Amino acid sequence: xxxxxxxxxxxxxxxxxxxxxxxxxxYGSQVVDTWAFIAANMNEFMSMEHSRAAIGGIFPHVGDMxxxxxxxxxxxxxxxxxxxxxxxxIAACDRxxxxxxxxxxxxxxxxxxxxxxxxxxxxxxxxxxSPWNMWMNIPIAADGSVSFEPPVSKPGDYVVLRAERDxxxxxxxxxxxxxxxxxxxxxxxxxxxxxxx
Amino acid sequence: xxxxxxxxxxxxxxxxxxxxxxxxxxYGSQVVDTWAFIAANMNEFMSMEHSRAAIGGIFPHVGDMxxxxxxxxxxxxxxxxxxxxxxxxIAACDRxxxxxxxxxxxxxxxxxxxxxxxxxxxxxxxxxxSPWNMWMNIPIAADGSVSFEPPVSKPGDYVVLRAERDxxxxxxxxxxxxxxxxxxxxxxxxxxxxxxx
Numbered sequence: 001x002x003x004x005x006x007x008x009x010x011x012x013x014x015x016x017x018x019x020x021x022x023x024x025x026x027y028g029s030q031v032v033d034t035w036a037f038i039a040a041n042m043n044e045f046m047s048m049e050h051s052r053a054a055i056g057g058i059f060p061h062v063g064d065m066x067x068x069x070x071x072x073x074x075x076x077x078x079x080x081x082x083x084x085x086x087x088x089x090i091a092a093c094d095r096x097x098x099x100x101x102x103x104x105x106x107x108x109x110x111x112x113x114x115x116x117x118x119x120x121x122x123x124x125x126x127x128x129x130s131p132w133n134m135w136m137n138i139p140i141a142a143d144g145s146v147s148f149e150p151p152v153s154k155p156g157d158y159v160v161l162r163a164e165r166d167x168x169x170x171x172x173x174x175x176x177x178x179x180x181x182x183x184x185x186x187x188x189x190x191x192x193x194x195x196x197x
Numbered sequence: 198x199x200x201x202x203x204x205x206x207x208x209x210x211x212x213x214x215x216x217x218x219x220x221x222x223x224y225g226s227q228v229v230d231t232w233a234f235i236a237a238n239m240n241e242f243m244s245m246e247h248s249r250a251a252i253g254g255i256f257p258h259v260g261d262m263x264x265x266x267x268x269x270x271x272x273x274x275x276x277x278x279x280x281x282x283x284x285x286x287i288a289a290c291d292r293x294x295x296x297x298x299x300x301x302x303x304x305x306x307x308x309x310x311x312x313x314x315x316x317x318x319x320x321x322x323x324x325x326x327s328p329w330n331m332w333m334n335i336p337i338a339a340d341g342s343v344s345f346e347p348p349v350s351k352p353g354d355y356v357v358l359r360a361e362r363d364x365x366x367x368x369x370x371x372x373x374x375x376x377x378x379x380x381x382x383x384x385x386x387x388x389x390x391x392x393x394x
Contacts, residue, residue: 049288050288052286053288056343056344057342058341069288069325070293071297089286090246126324127323144255146249146253146254147253
């Protein structure tokens with residue numbers, strides 16, 4: 001059964017150990033912030049700073065196992081039809097980001113979407129872990145500088161993630177509509193996921 | 198007055214807004230994990246994932262302002278006599294790291310050192326923020342892969358950090374003695390800091 005992640009919003013799901021989930025970039029241009037928490041202990045969660053050490057790099061490749069803040073495997077990237085450009089460096093957007101960009105009044109954010117998505121399961125994130133930003137295109141130059149660019153993925157591209165533990169996975173279709181991180185038209189789009197048999 | 202950060206251990210200090218602190222790599226080969234918290238609100242702290250977005254890169258340069266998880270300036274790098282190779286990508290070492298490296302029994306870790314250093318001020322970190330790893334040499338190849346290399350700094354190299362808010366700064370002389378991240382001899386060394394007038 002396909003579950004929609006509405007444009008600008010978040011959605012979470014439980015995923016049992018050994019089960020896989022297919023996340024599809026319906027329109028190709030959408031960044032999806034992704035988190036995973038150990039179902040039995042929300043204080044243990046997927047950590048980008050621990051995963052970069054574990055996988056030996058900043059770009060997860062097919063076969064790479066992302067790890068928790070306790071350095072235990074949590075999600076494995078088992079399939080990726082896109083060019084494999086996913087960000088592990090940049091924080092989830094938040095109210096402060098949009099305030100600095102000049103927004104007046106409330107603006108959706110991936111940080112708030114994480115809280116709302118988990119709330120449907122009566123869960124609260126202990127903090128905002130730095131997310132795995134699926135399809136987010138942050139090129140790094142030789143001097144270490146980074147830039148924020150539109151995704152290089154195409155409509156229908158998907159990743160398959162396998163749970164290595166019983167986890168709760170949360171997604172946010174990034175609501176960034178000021179910078180072209182969700183495509184040059186700056187229009188956030190919906191995506192969807194399916195739990196595979 | 199110079200304050201020693203003992204080899205393998207941590208040390209914290211309060212630093213008022215506008216004040217600067219000089220951190221010296223006595224032997225040149227030591228990595229110093231560095232954290233900063235807003236004194237009036239420990240839930241706001243220096244964040245690598247927010248700072249990389251703010252400074253537009255993974256390597257802080259002289260003049261760069263590191264920001265908090267609320268995207269507010271917290272520490273500015275105002276002087277650096279070393280080649281400027283400081284890591285923002287890798288998690289603090291922790292008990293899990295040393296267990297995976299085969300250590301039996303207790304091993305000092307930067308994560309525990311942060312807790313102990315703040316404890317002297319009756320403070321508790323709300324989480325373990327990803328640290329600013331001063332002098333830690335993590336080269337990134339063009340394909341995004343990283344490696345763990347000895348520091349390129351020399352004895353007596355120092356950085357000067359200016360507080361943009363009233364902060365508590367914590368340091369840990371990394372106790373890693375299995376991988377050559379603190380020099381090829383794998384011997385962690387002490388460092389020291391001074392608060393400047």
